Amino acid sequence: MKISEVSKKTGLPISTIRFYEKQDLIHAKYVSRDSNNYRNYSTDIIEHLLMIKTVHSVGFSLTEMREIQNSNENPISLDMKIDLLKKKIDEVEKQKENLKKTEAILRKMLKNKLNSKIHVK
Numbered sequence: 717m718k719i720s721e722v723s724k725k726t727g728l729p730i731s732t733i734r735f736y737e738k739q740d741l742i743h744a745k746y747v748s749r750d751s752n753n754y755r756n757y758s759t760d761i762i763e764h765l766l767m768i769k770t771v772h773s774v775g776f777s778l779t780e781m782r783e784i785q786n787s788n789e790n791p792i793s794l795d796m797k798i799d800l801l802k803k804k805i806d807e808v809e810k811q812k813e814n815l816k817k818t819e820a821i822l823r824k825m826l827k828n829k830l831n832s833k834i835h836v837k
């Protein structure tokens with residue numbers, strides 16, 4: 717299957733698929749070359765790219781996505797996979813706390829602005 721078909725089936729732009737290839741998120745087992753040197757993708761690439769898309773959408777970095785991918789190809793313990801997910805949850809919790817603090821500061825700034833007298837010369 718050509719890259720345009722893969723793009724349509726996954727909803728990923730062609731440039732993203734190529735980027736993932738350059739980042740070693742797409743292994744050679746998913747890609748072969750035609751006699752004219754065009755890439756020909758296996759049907760298995762669809763499921764693989766949808767997994768990458770999902771993992772990326774919940775905030776995993778490229779490095780973390782490689783770890784997940786490697787864990788799928790080189791079986792690691794369930795405990796290690798759970799650890800990876802727990803770390804991501806911890807990161808999300810910290811981000812939420814930071815956003816709450818930022819929101820509180822912004823609200824305080826807004827309140828102070830509205831409650832203060834503005835002097836114009």
